[in-house]
Amino acid sequence: MTTTQATLTGLYGMEGETNYINHQKGLWSWLSTLDHKRIGLMYLACILGAFGLGGFFAIMVRTEHLTGGETIMGANTYNQMFTLHGAVMVFLFIIPGIPAALGNFCLPLMIGAKDVAFPRLNLMSWYLWVTGATFFVLALALGGLDTGWTFYTPYSSSHSPYMGVIPAVFGAFILGFSSILTAVNFLATIHTLRAPGMGWFQMPLFIWALYATAIIQILATPVLAITLLLLIAERALQIGIFDPALGGDPVLFQHFFWFYSHPAVYIMILPAMGVVSELIGTGSHKSVFGYKFIAFSSIAIAILGFLVWGHHMFVSGQSTLAGTIFSLITFTIAIPSAVKVFNWLATMYKGAIELTPGMLYGLSFIWVFSIGGLTGLPLATMATDVHLHDTYFVVAHFHYVMVGGTVFAFLGGLHHWWPKMFGKMYNQFWSVVAWVFIFVGFNLTFFPQFIMGSRGMPRRYWHYLPEFHAYHVASTMGAYMQLAGFLTLAVVLIYSLMKGKKAPVNPWGATTLEWQTNSPPPFTNFDEANMPVGGEPYDYENVEYRPETNDYIRVRPQSSAEHH
Numbered sequence: 001m002t003t004t005q006a007t008l009t010g011l012y013g014m015e016g017e018t019n020y021i022n023h024q025k026g027l028w029s030w031l032s033t034l035d036h037k038r039i040g041l042m043y044l045a046c047i048l049g050a051f052g053l054g055g056f057f058a059i060m061v062r063t064e065h066l067t068g069g070e071t072i073m074g075a076n077t078y079n080q081m082f083t084l085h086g087a088v089m090v091f092l093f094i095i096p097g098i099p100a101a102l103g104n105f106c107l108p109l110m111i112g113a114k115d116v117a118f119p120r121l122n123l124m125s126w127y128l129w130v131t132g133a134t135f136f137v138l139a140l141a142l143g144g145l146d147t148g149w150t151f152y153t154p155y156s157s158s159h160s161p162y163m164g165v166i167p168a169v170f171g172a173f174i175l176g177f178s179s180i181l182t183a184v185n186f187l188a189t190i191h192t193l194r195a196p197g198m199g200w201f202q203m204p205l206f207i208w209a210l211y212a213t214a215i216i217q218i219l220a221t222p223v224l225a226i227t228l229l230l231l232i233a234e235r236a237l238q239i240g241i242f243d244p245a246l247g248g249d250p251v252l253f254q255h256f257f258w259f260y261s262h263p264a265v266y267i268m269i270l271p272a273m274g275v276v277s278e279l280i281g282t283g284s285h286k287s288v289f290g291y292k293f294i295a296f297s298s299i300a301i302a303i304l305g306f307l308v309w310g311h312h313m314f315v316s317g318q319s320t321l322a323g324t325i326f327s328l329i330t331f332t333i334a335i336p337s338a339v340k341v342f343n344w345l346a347t348m349y350k351g352a353i354e355l356t357p358g359m360l361y362g363l364s365f366i367w368v369f370s371i372g373g374l375t376g377l378p379l380a381t382m383a384t385d386v387h388l389h390d391t392y393f394v395v396a397h398f399h400y401v402m403v404g405g406t407v408f409a410f411l412g413g414l415h416h417w418w419p420k421m422f423g424k425m426y427n428q429f430w431s432v433v434a435w436v437f438i439f440v441g442f443n444l445t446f447f448p449q450f451i452m453g454s455r456g457m458p459r460r461y462w463h464y465l466p467e468f469h470a471y472h473v474a475s476t477m478g479a480y481m482q483l484a485g486f487l488t489l490a491v492v493l494i495y496s497l498m499k500g501k502k503a504p505v506n507p508w509g510a511t512t513l514e515w516q517t518n519s520p521p522p523f524t525n526f527d528e529a530n531m532p533v534g535g536e537p538y539d540y541e542n543v544e545y546r547p548e549t550n551d552y553i554r555v556r557p558q559s560s561a562e563h564h
């Protein structure tokens with residue numbers, strides 16, 4: 001055995017055990033892999049890189065706001081910083097985050113399949129992500145952009161002096177294809193490759209969430225793609241589609257943009273809700289309450305999400321009738337969202353709650369997402385939105401949903417599936433310390449923004465009046481605290497890869513199929529002799545704690561016969 005082999009075996013598994021990480025070696029074996037697990041990890045690495053980059057821009061923006069005047073950068077640089085922050089976080093990190101990284105790794109394992117339906121297409125999606133990201137880097141190299149991540153016309157099409165606009169828009173266009181192809185793949189996989197005995201209602205709830213997300217990705221993303229091409233055409237050729245000076249209509253751009261971008265917020269939050277269902281069930285060691293309600297509420301959110309885009313345009317001059325209708329439909333989305341929250345709470349009721357890091361993130365999600373969701377109601381009400389539109393209240397609202405929601409669920413999922421992915425445990429004490437910093441820092445960053453926003457602090461302003469100073473300083477301190485938390489977490493996870501204890505098959509006592517195969521799983525996901533069968537997905541009677549090895553074993557084989 002060579003030294004590298006020895007290290008790898010030391011790193012990833014028991015002596016002699018082959019798994020998807022060590023069965024082939026070398027960079028090329030990764031770059032040409034068709035294995036969904038490896039592709040999931042490649043996405044994970046890329047997405048964490050994008051999160052770091054977006055985080056850097058966030059810290060820049062927050063640092064600038066330490067004083068009401070110029071702190072570290074001029075106005076033009078400031079405009080670039082918040083644009084790049086938003087664009088990188090949305091297009092490179094949060095939209096692909098859970099589906100492409102966690103979803104790719106988990107989906108086939110959770111339905112007992114060997115891979116996704118179209119492995120080559122899956123690899124191609126990853127390369128498209130990398131190509132799209134390269135265009136973003138090109139945009140930076142060409143001097144950046146300052147349009148805001150929303151690329152509103154006519155500023156983006158006729159006035160912004162920056163060369164980075166077209167490459168960034170084209171990058172987002174390509175990333176859209178990556179997203180669409182992943183969605184096609186997931187739909188086909190869920191339809192055709194479920195384990196014997198796994199009917200639709202024996203699928204784990206994360207799978208339902210990925211299914212609903214895939215529908216949105218396929219139906220909404222093409223609209224964004226066309227819009228972005230039109231924007232490029234307008235900017236390059238001054239055709240007169242969106243610029244009123246050329247006879248175009250800027251509000252048309254907003255309609256197109258939000259027809260995609262509102263459903264896109266559900267592309268961000270639905271997979272997160274799916275992860276949270278797994279986290280809360282496992283952390284409570286109790287069957288998830290109201291399985292069908294949670295499953296169908298995902299589908300309901302996916303459908304309703306297409307009918308509300310006009311709530312972003314109450315002050316754009318759209319008719320009051322249109323505004324009223326958009327407002328009403330927006331309120332109805334609160335129903336399926338609340339259904340989920342109530343079901344998670346009912347799952348915990350009388351459960352044997354164990355505060356693992358995964359569960360802590362799950363609980364934080366419920367708390368923080370509720371604040372994010374409830375503050376959406378005043379924004380969905382026309383009379384109050386006229387006052388709150390384009391203030392820091394909106395910035396606080398969407399960060400409570402996107403960071404408190406999606407990012408927390410992503411981190412919870414990462415902690416939950418980490419032992420399965422790498423076959424290594426991490427130090428739970430230090431990861432809880434990181435969680436404290438992230439959770440407290442997050443609230444300190446964004447809660448003051450609700451207050452200053454409702455008092456009139458506009459978003460995207462470089463300078464501010466003295467009365468907002470204390471809020472801005474608190475917010476920036478919160479951002480630094482989050483940074484400390486994320487750096488701690490990075491150390492915890494890197495240390496786990498190098499020195500972590502070997503992970504057992506099922507460290508958390510979860511019941512879904514991925515916890516029946518080795519950690520890390522073999523290349524083919526399951527032992528050929530012991531292929532999984534579907535059954536009741538959340539029957540916690542099936543697993544029993546084993547104190548000698550500190551893991552859980554299956555006491556009853558999963559079979560469709562058990563289903564009641």
Ligand code: HEM
Binds near residue numbers: 055090150445482
């Ligand atoms: C983790 C710490 C974070 C901090 C401190 C932070 C801070 C900020 C700040 C200061 C702004 C600028 C507001 C303005 O000038 O109008 C902003 C905007 C924004 N952030 Fe974050 N952010 C963080 C994380 C995230 C994450 C994870 C996401 C992705 C979901 C995100 C998405 C956005 C978006 C979409 C905008 C709007 C940009 C625009 O107005 O063009 N942020 N953020």
Ligand SMILES: [Cu+2]
Binds near residue numbers: 265
């Ligand atoms: Cu919306």
